[in-house]
Amino acid sequence: MLFHVLGPLEVHGRGGYVHRLGRGKAATVLATLLQHPNAWVARATLTAATWHEAAAPPSARANLKTYVWQLRHLLPEDRGRSRIESAPGRYRLRVLPGELDAGRVAEHAARAHAAVAGAEFATAVGELSAALALWRGRPYDGVPSAAEESGRLVELRGRLREELGAAQLALGRTGEAAHTLTALTADDPLRERAWACLVRALHAQGRHTEALDAFRRARHVLATELGVRPGRELQAAHDDALGAAAATTATTATAARVA
Incomplete structure:
Protein backbone atom coordinates (compact mmCIF):
# COMPACT_ATOMS: atom_id res chain seq x y z
CA MET A 1 0.00 0.00 0.00
CA LEU A 2 1.11 3.55 -0.72
CA PHE A 3 -0.11 6.77 0.86
CA HIS A 4 0.23 9.85 -1.34
CA VAL A 5 -0.04 13.26 0.33
CA LEU A 6 2.13 15.31 -2.06
CA GLY A 7 -0.94 16.40 -3.98
CA PRO A 8 -4.57 15.35 -3.53
CA LEU A 9 -4.84 12.61 -0.91
CA GLU A 10 -4.67 9.14 -2.46
CA VAL A 11 -4.26 5.57 -1.24
CA HIS A 12 -2.82 3.06 -3.70
CA GLY A 13 -3.99 -0.43 -2.85
CA ARG A 14 -3.36 -3.91 -4.13
CA GLY A 15 -3.30 -4.43 -7.85
CA GLY A 16 -2.63 -0.76 -8.51
CA TYR A 17 -6.12 0.32 -7.46
CA VAL A 18 -6.19 4.01 -6.48
CA HIS A 19 -8.54 5.40 -3.85
CA ARG A 20 -9.04 9.15 -4.25
CA LEU A 21 -10.56 10.31 -1.01
CA GLY A 22 -11.70 13.78 -2.08
CA ARG A 23 -12.56 16.42 0.48
CA GLY A 24 -14.76 14.55 2.94
CA LYS A 25 -14.33 14.19 6.68
CA ALA A 26 -12.96 10.66 6.42
CA ALA A 27 -10.21 12.08 4.21
CA THR A 28 -9.46 14.70 6.86
CA VAL A 29 -9.17 12.03 9.54
CA LEU A 30 -6.76 10.05 7.37
CA ALA A 31 -4.75 13.17 6.51
CA THR A 32 -4.43 14.02 10.20
CA LEU A 33 -3.24 10.52 11.05
CA LEU A 34 -0.76 10.59 8.16
CA GLN A 35 0.80 13.74 9.56
CA HIS A 36 1.74 11.62 12.59
CA PRO A 37 2.52 8.17 11.14
CA ASN A 38 2.80 5.40 13.73
CA ALA A 39 2.12 7.87 16.55
CA TRP A 40 -0.94 8.09 18.74
CA VAL A 41 -3.22 11.02 17.90
CA ALA A 42 -5.68 12.25 20.50
CA ARG A 43 -9.37 12.10 19.67
CA ALA A 44 -9.57 15.81 20.49
CA THR A 45 -6.93 16.54 17.82
CA LEU A 46 -8.84 14.52 15.23
CA THR A 47 -12.09 16.22 16.16
CA ALA A 48 -10.58 19.71 15.86
CA ALA A 49 -9.10 18.87 12.47
CA THR A 50 -12.21 17.16 11.13
CA TRP A 51 -14.51 20.08 11.86
CA HIS A 52 -11.69 22.60 11.47
CA GLU A 53 -13.13 26.14 11.80
CA ALA A 54 -16.66 24.97 12.53
CA ALA A 55 -17.99 23.87 15.90
CA ALA A 56 -18.01 20.12 16.35
CA PRO A 57 -21.57 18.74 16.68
CA PRO A 58 -22.75 16.85 19.75
CA SER A 59 -22.45 13.66 17.70
CA ALA A 60 -18.78 14.31 16.87
CA ARG A 61 -17.47 11.36 18.87
CA ALA A 62 -19.86 8.93 17.20
CA ASN A 63 -19.20 10.49 13.80
CA LEU A 64 -15.45 10.11 14.28
CA LYS A 65 -15.91 6.41 15.00
CA THR A 66 -17.85 6.12 11.75
CA TYR A 67 -15.08 7.80 9.76
CA VAL A 68 -12.50 5.51 11.34
CA TRP A 69 -14.70 2.50 10.52
CA GLN A 70 -14.89 3.65 6.89
CA LEU A 71 -11.12 4.01 6.72
CA ARG A 72 -10.55 0.59 8.26
CA HIS A 73 -12.65 -0.94 5.49
CA LEU A 74 -10.75 1.08 2.89
CA LEU A 75 -7.25 0.16 4.12
CA PRO A 76 -6.32 -3.53 3.79
CA GLU A 77 -5.15 -5.25 6.94
CA ASP A 78 -1.47 -5.97 7.44
CA ARG A 79 -0.92 -9.57 8.54
CA GLY A 80 -4.36 -9.68 10.09
CA ARG A 81 -4.01 -6.38 11.92
CA SER A 82 -6.03 -3.27 11.18
CA ARG A 83 -3.99 -0.35 9.91
CA ILE A 84 -5.82 1.98 12.31
CA GLU A 85 -5.42 1.04 15.96
CA SER A 86 -7.43 2.53 18.78
CA ALA A 87 -6.98 3.06 22.49
CA PRO A 88 -9.05 5.08 24.96
CA GLY A 89 -9.26 8.61 23.55
CA ARG A 90 -6.75 8.13 20.73
CA TYR A 91 -6.00 6.49 17.38
CA ARG A 92 -2.87 5.45 15.50
CA LEU A 93 -2.24 4.71 11.81
CA ARG A 94 0.43 2.11 11.15
CA VAL A 95 2.54 3.08 8.15
CA LEU A 96 5.23 0.69 6.96
CA PRO A 97 8.64 1.89 5.69
CA GLY A 98 8.42 3.31 2.19
CA GLU A 99 4.63 3.60 2.13
CA LEU A 100 4.31 7.37 2.66
CA ASP A 101 5.56 9.59 -0.17
CA ALA A 102 6.49 12.42 2.20
CA GLY A 103 8.60 9.94 4.16
CA ARG A 104 10.39 8.83 1.01
CA VAL A 105 11.14 12.47 0.19
CA ALA A 106 12.76 12.87 3.61
CA GLU A 107 14.90 9.77 3.00
CA HIS A 108 16.03 11.00 -0.43
CA ALA A 109 16.81 14.43 1.04
CA ALA A 110 18.90 12.94 3.85
CA ARG A 111 20.94 10.90 1.37
CA ALA A 112 21.36 13.96 -0.87
CA HIS A 113 22.64 16.06 2.02
CA ALA A 114 25.13 13.34 2.96
CA ALA A 115 26.27 13.19 -0.67
CA VAL A 116 26.80 16.95 -0.83
CA ALA A 117 28.80 16.82 2.39
CA GLY A 118 31.05 14.25 0.72
CA ALA A 119 31.27 16.26 -2.54
CA GLU A 120 29.41 13.43 -4.33
CA PHE A 121 27.31 15.81 -6.39
CA ALA A 122 26.17 13.28 -9.01
CA THR A 123 24.65 11.17 -6.24
CA ALA A 124 23.04 14.27 -4.76
CA VAL A 125 21.47 15.18 -8.12
CA GLY A 126 20.01 11.68 -8.40
CA GLU A 127 18.56 11.71 -4.90
CA LEU A 128 17.14 15.23 -5.23
CA SER A 129 15.61 14.43 -8.61
CA ALA A 130 14.00 11.30 -7.17
CA ALA A 131 12.57 13.28 -4.26
CA LEU A 132 11.13 16.00 -6.49
CA ALA A 133 9.57 13.44 -8.84
CA LEU A 134 7.24 12.37 -6.01
CA TRP A 135 5.33 15.67 -6.03
CA ARG A 136 1.94 15.65 -7.82
CA GLY A 137 0.67 19.06 -6.70
CA ARG A 138 0.10 20.99 -3.51
CA PRO A 139 0.47 18.67 -0.50
CA TYR A 140 -2.76 17.63 1.20
CA ASP A 141 -4.72 19.49 -1.47
CA GLY A 142 -8.35 19.77 -0.39
CA VAL A 143 -7.67 19.29 3.35
CA PRO A 144 -7.84 22.78 4.94
CA SER A 145 -6.84 21.56 8.40
CA ALA A 146 -3.51 20.37 6.98
CA ALA A 147 -2.53 23.85 5.76
CA GLU A 148 0.43 24.17 8.14
CA GLU A 149 1.94 20.82 7.13
CA SER A 150 1.21 21.60 3.49
CA GLY A 151 3.12 24.87 3.80
CA ARG A 152 6.07 23.08 5.39
CA LEU A 153 6.21 20.61 2.52
CA VAL A 154 5.92 23.38 -0.08
CA GLU A 155 8.90 25.09 1.54
CA LEU A 156 10.79 21.79 1.56
CA ARG A 157 10.19 21.37 -2.17
CA GLY A 158 11.61 24.85 -2.78
CA ARG A 159 14.75 24.01 -0.80
CA LEU A 160 15.20 20.74 -2.68
CA ARG A 161 14.88 22.50 -6.04
CA GLU A 162 17.44 25.05 -4.89
CA GLU A 163 19.82 22.30 -3.75
CA LEU A 164 19.33 20.49 -7.07
CA GLY A 165 20.34 23.59 -9.01
CA ALA A 166 23.39 24.08 -6.79
CA ALA A 167 24.46 20.44 -7.22
CA GLN A 168 24.03 20.63 -10.99
CA LEU A 169 26.17 23.77 -10.98
CA ALA A 170 28.84 22.06 -8.88
CA LEU A 171 28.99 19.28 -11.50
CA GLY A 172 29.47 21.82 -14.29
CA ARG A 173 26.06 20.97 -15.75
Whole structure:
Protein backbone atom coordinates (compact mmCIF):
# COMPACT_ATOMS: atom_id res chain seq x y z
CA MET A 1 0.00 0.00 0.00
CA LEU A 2 1.11 3.55 -0.72
CA PHE A 3 -0.11 6.77 0.86
CA HIS A 4 0.23 9.85 -1.34
CA VAL A 5 -0.04 13.26 0.33
CA LEU A 6 2.13 15.31 -2.06
CA GLY A 7 -0.94 16.40 -3.98
CA PRO A 8 -4.57 15.35 -3.53
CA LEU A 9 -4.84 12.61 -0.91
CA GLU A 10 -4.67 9.14 -2.46
CA VAL A 11 -4.26 5.57 -1.24
CA HIS A 12 -2.82 3.06 -3.70
CA GLY A 13 -3.99 -0.43 -2.85
CA ARG A 14 -3.36 -3.91 -4.13
CA GLY A 15 -3.30 -4.43 -7.85
CA GLY A 16 -2.63 -0.76 -8.51
CA TYR A 17 -6.12 0.32 -7.46
CA VAL A 18 -6.19 4.01 -6.48
CA HIS A 19 -8.54 5.40 -3.85
CA ARG A 20 -9.04 9.15 -4.25
CA LEU A 21 -10.56 10.31 -1.01
CA GLY A 22 -11.70 13.78 -2.08
CA ARG A 23 -12.56 16.42 0.48
CA GLY A 24 -14.76 14.55 2.94
CA LYS A 25 -14.33 14.19 6.68
CA ALA A 26 -12.96 10.66 6.42
CA ALA A 27 -10.21 12.08 4.21
CA THR A 28 -9.46 14.70 6.86
CA VAL A 29 -9.17 12.03 9.54
CA LEU A 30 -6.76 10.05 7.37
CA ALA A 31 -4.75 13.17 6.51
CA THR A 32 -4.43 14.02 10.20
CA LEU A 33 -3.24 10.52 11.05
CA LEU A 34 -0.76 10.59 8.16
CA GLN A 35 0.80 13.74 9.56
CA HIS A 36 1.74 11.62 12.59
CA PRO A 37 2.52 8.17 11.14
CA ASN A 38 2.80 5.40 13.73
CA ALA A 39 2.12 7.87 16.55
CA TRP A 40 -0.94 8.09 18.74
CA VAL A 41 -3.22 11.02 17.90
CA ALA A 42 -5.68 12.25 20.50
CA ARG A 43 -9.37 12.10 19.67
CA ALA A 44 -9.57 15.81 20.49
CA THR A 45 -6.93 16.54 17.82
CA LEU A 46 -8.84 14.52 15.23
CA THR A 47 -12.09 16.22 16.16
CA ALA A 48 -10.58 19.71 15.86
CA ALA A 49 -9.10 18.87 12.47
CA THR A 50 -12.21 17.16 11.13
CA TRP A 51 -14.51 20.08 11.86
CA HIS A 52 -11.69 22.60 11.47
CA GLU A 53 -13.13 26.14 11.80
CA ALA A 54 -16.66 24.97 12.53
CA ALA A 55 -17.99 23.87 15.90
CA ALA A 56 -18.01 20.12 16.35
CA PRO A 57 -21.57 18.74 16.68
CA PRO A 58 -22.75 16.85 19.75
CA SER A 59 -22.45 13.66 17.70
CA ALA A 60 -18.78 14.31 16.87
CA ARG A 61 -17.47 11.36 18.87
CA ALA A 62 -19.86 8.93 17.20
CA ASN A 63 -19.20 10.49 13.80
CA LEU A 64 -15.45 10.11 14.28
CA LYS A 65 -15.91 6.41 15.00
CA THR A 66 -17.85 6.12 11.75
CA TYR A 67 -15.08 7.80 9.76
CA VAL A 68 -12.50 5.51 11.34
CA TRP A 69 -14.70 2.50 10.52
CA GLN A 70 -14.89 3.65 6.89
CA LEU A 71 -11.12 4.01 6.72
CA ARG A 72 -10.55 0.59 8.26
CA HIS A 73 -12.65 -0.94 5.49
CA LEU A 74 -10.75 1.08 2.89
CA LEU A 75 -7.25 0.16 4.12
CA PRO A 76 -6.32 -3.53 3.79
CA GLU A 77 -5.15 -5.25 6.94
CA ASP A 78 -1.47 -5.97 7.44
CA ARG A 79 -0.92 -9.57 8.54
CA GLY A 80 -4.36 -9.68 10.09
CA ARG A 81 -4.01 -6.38 11.92
CA SER A 82 -6.03 -3.27 11.18
CA ARG A 83 -3.99 -0.35 9.91
CA ILE A 84 -5.82 1.98 12.31
CA GLU A 85 -5.42 1.04 15.96
CA SER A 86 -7.43 2.53 18.78
CA ALA A 87 -6.98 3.06 22.49
CA PRO A 88 -9.05 5.08 24.96
CA GLY A 89 -9.26 8.61 23.55
CA ARG A 90 -6.75 8.13 20.73
CA TYR A 91 -6.00 6.49 17.38
CA ARG A 92 -2.87 5.45 15.50
CA LEU A 93 -2.24 4.71 11.81
CA ARG A 94 0.43 2.11 11.15
CA VAL A 95 2.54 3.08 8.15
CA LEU A 96 5.23 0.69 6.96
CA PRO A 97 8.64 1.89 5.69
CA GLY A 98 8.42 3.31 2.19
CA GLU A 99 4.63 3.60 2.13
CA LEU A 100 4.31 7.37 2.66
CA ASP A 101 5.56 9.59 -0.17
CA ALA A 102 6.49 12.42 2.20
CA GLY A 103 8.60 9.94 4.16
CA ARG A 104 10.39 8.83 1.01
CA VAL A 105 11.14 12.47 0.19
CA ALA A 106 12.76 12.87 3.61
CA GLU A 107 14.90 9.77 3.00
CA HIS A 108 16.03 11.00 -0.43
CA ALA A 109 16.81 14.43 1.04
CA ALA A 110 18.90 12.94 3.85
CA ARG A 111 20.94 10.90 1.37
CA ALA A 112 21.36 13.96 -0.87
CA HIS A 113 22.64 16.06 2.02
CA ALA A 114 25.13 13.34 2.96
CA ALA A 115 26.27 13.19 -0.67
CA VAL A 116 26.80 16.95 -0.83
CA ALA A 117 28.80 16.82 2.39
CA GLY A 118 31.05 14.25 0.72
CA ALA A 119 31.27 16.26 -2.54
CA GLU A 120 29.41 13.43 -4.33
CA PHE A 121 27.31 15.81 -6.39
CA ALA A 122 26.17 13.28 -9.01
CA THR A 123 24.65 11.17 -6.24
CA ALA A 124 23.04 14.27 -4.76
CA VAL A 125 21.47 15.18 -8.12
CA GLY A 126 20.01 11.68 -8.40
CA GLU A 127 18.56 11.71 -4.90
CA LEU A 128 17.14 15.23 -5.23
CA SER A 129 15.61 14.43 -8.61
CA ALA A 130 14.00 11.30 -7.17
CA ALA A 131 12.57 13.28 -4.26
CA LEU A 132 11.13 16.00 -6.49
CA ALA A 133 9.57 13.44 -8.84
CA LEU A 134 7.24 12.37 -6.01
CA TRP A 135 5.33 15.67 -6.03
CA ARG A 136 1.94 15.65 -7.82
CA GLY A 137 0.67 19.06 -6.70
CA ARG A 138 0.10 20.99 -3.51
CA PRO A 139 0.47 18.67 -0.50
CA TYR A 140 -2.76 17.63 1.20
CA ASP A 141 -4.72 19.49 -1.47
CA GLY A 142 -8.35 19.77 -0.39
CA VAL A 143 -7.67 19.29 3.35
CA PRO A 144 -7.84 22.78 4.94
CA SER A 145 -6.84 21.56 8.40
CA ALA A 146 -3.51 20.37 6.98
CA ALA A 147 -2.53 23.85 5.76
CA GLU A 148 0.43 24.17 8.14
CA GLU A 149 1.94 20.82 7.13
CA SER A 150 1.21 21.60 3.49
CA GLY A 151 3.12 24.87 3.80
CA ARG A 152 6.07 23.08 5.39
CA LEU A 153 6.21 20.61 2.52
CA VAL A 154 5.92 23.38 -0.08
CA GLU A 155 8.90 25.09 1.54
CA LEU A 156 10.79 21.79 1.56
CA ARG A 157 10.19 21.37 -2.17
CA GLY A 158 11.61 24.85 -2.78
CA ARG A 159 14.75 24.01 -0.80
CA LEU A 160 15.20 20.74 -2.68
CA ARG A 161 14.88 22.50 -6.04
CA GLU A 162 17.44 25.05 -4.89
CA GLU A 163 19.82 22.30 -3.75
CA LEU A 164 19.33 20.49 -7.07
CA GLY A 165 20.34 23.59 -9.01
CA ALA A 166 23.39 24.08 -6.79
CA ALA A 167 24.46 20.44 -7.22
CA GLN A 168 24.03 20.63 -10.99
CA LEU A 169 26.17 23.77 -10.98
CA ALA A 170 28.84 22.06 -8.88
CA LEU A 171 28.99 19.28 -11.50
CA GLY A 172 29.47 21.82 -14.29
CA ARG A 173 26.06 20.97 -15.75
CA THR A 174 25.40 24.66 -16.17
CA GLY A 175 22.60 24.37 -18.72
CA GLU A 176 20.60 22.08 -16.44
CA ALA A 177 21.33 24.32 -13.47
CA ALA A 178 20.17 27.43 -15.33
CA HIS A 179 16.95 25.65 -16.33
CA THR A 180 16.26 24.44 -12.77
CA LEU A 181 17.03 27.80 -11.19
CA THR A 182 15.20 29.93 -13.76
CA ALA A 183 12.02 27.96 -13.05
CA LEU A 184 12.56 28.15 -9.29
CA THR A 185 13.19 31.90 -9.15
CA ALA A 186 10.07 32.45 -11.24
CA ASP A 187 7.99 30.40 -8.80
CA ASP A 188 9.70 31.53 -5.59
CA PRO A 189 11.57 34.79 -6.24
CA LEU A 190 12.61 35.39 -2.63
CA ARG A 191 15.19 32.58 -2.67
CA GLU A 192 18.42 34.58 -2.70
CA ARG A 193 20.71 31.56 -2.91
CA ALA A 194 18.81 30.36 -5.99
CA TRP A 195 19.41 33.74 -7.64
CA ALA A 196 23.12 33.58 -6.79
CA CYS A 197 23.43 30.11 -8.31
CA LEU A 198 21.47 31.23 -11.37
CA VAL A 199 23.80 34.19 -11.91
CA ARG A 200 26.79 31.85 -11.66
CA ALA A 201 25.23 29.27 -14.01
CA LEU A 202 24.54 31.90 -16.66
CA HIS A 203 27.99 33.41 -16.18
CA ALA A 204 29.61 29.98 -16.58
CA GLN A 205 27.83 29.58 -19.91
CA GLY A 206 29.17 32.91 -21.13
CA ARG A 207 25.72 34.47 -20.91
CA HIS A 208 27.04 37.48 -19.02
CA THR A 209 24.28 39.92 -20.02
CA GLU A 210 21.60 37.46 -18.84
CA ALA A 211 23.54 36.89 -15.62
CA LEU A 212 23.62 40.62 -14.89
CA ASP A 213 19.94 40.92 -15.75
CA ALA A 214 19.15 38.08 -13.31
CA PHE A 215 21.07 39.96 -10.60
CA ARG A 216 19.10 43.15 -11.28
CA ARG A 217 15.82 41.25 -11.00
CA ALA A 218 16.94 39.61 -7.78
CA ARG A 219 18.05 42.94 -6.31
CA HIS A 220 14.71 44.51 -7.21
CA VAL A 221 12.56 41.77 -5.68
CA LEU A 222 14.66 41.60 -2.51
CA ALA A 223 14.42 45.37 -2.06
CA THR A 224 10.72 45.53 -2.89
CA GLU A 225 9.50 42.50 -0.95
CA LEU A 226 11.96 42.29 1.94
CA GLY A 227 13.61 45.70 2.09
CA VAL A 228 17.10 44.20 1.99
CA ARG A 229 20.16 44.48 -0.22
CA PRO A 230 21.80 41.48 -1.93
CA GLY A 231 23.81 39.34 0.45
CA ARG A 232 27.46 38.40 0.11
CA GLU A 233 26.91 35.29 -2.05
CA LEU A 234 24.65 37.04 -4.55
CA GLN A 235 26.85 40.13 -4.69
CA ALA A 236 29.96 38.01 -5.29
CA ALA A 237 28.22 36.18 -8.14
CA HIS A 238 27.31 39.55 -9.66
CA ASP A 239 30.85 40.90 -9.33
CA ASP A 240 32.28 37.85 -11.08
CA ALA A 241 29.75 38.12 -13.90
CA LEU A 242 30.36 41.86 -14.21
CA GLY A 243 34.12 41.36 -14.40
CA ALA A 244 33.71 38.70 -17.09
CA ALA A 245 31.33 40.92 -19.06
CA ALA A 246 33.79 43.82 -18.89
CA ALA A 247 36.67 41.58 -19.98
CA THR A 248 34.63 40.28 -22.91
CA THR A 249 33.76 43.83 -23.96
CA ALA A 250 37.40 44.90 -23.76
CA THR A 251 38.55 41.89 -25.77
CA THR A 252 35.94 42.58 -28.43
CA ALA A 253 36.95 46.23 -28.64
CA THR A 254 40.63 45.34 -28.96
CA ALA A 255 39.89 42.82 -31.69
CA ALA A 256 37.84 45.40 -33.57
CA ARG A 257 40.72 47.94 -33.44
CA VAL A 258 43.22 45.36 -34.63
CA ALA A 259 40.96 44.41 -37.49
